[in-house]
Amino acid sequence: MSPNECSGRTLAFLGDAVWSLYVRESLIVNGQGKGSTLQKMSIAYVSAKAQAHIYEVLHEKNFFTEEEEEYYRRGRNANGGAVPNHTDVQTYRMSTGFEAILGALRLCGKEERIREIWEETGKFWEV
Helix, strand or coil, X not given: CCHHHCCHHHHHHHHHHHHHHHHHHHHXXXXXXXXXXXXXXXXXXXXXXXHHHHHHHHHHCCCCCHHHHHHHHHHHCCCCXXXXXXXXXXXXHHHHHHHHHHHHHXXXXXHHHHHHHHHHHCCCCCC
């Protein structure tokens, strides 16, 4: 399936799972706790605020390609979905856009690019 056949929200749905898996694997590999501790620690990296921050930092560095920025816009502008009470609409939409990038890359089989994004985030957040 091509990312162009999916809505921005669908790309974000997949991207959320991709990012969550990267975070969880990293926490486990680095011996960062067990059980509920892992869940609490993962929130620091998978929350809407964290994902919006990641996008902002990488965007300011011109890290994303124009194609990736287009996936971001599709995710950010997607309609629907309830905004969690603990975040504002702008932050939530930014995080959805970031997730859409990841979902599109996954559908394109660009695992190396996802890894590059992950490694770049490691430069400003230690996981």
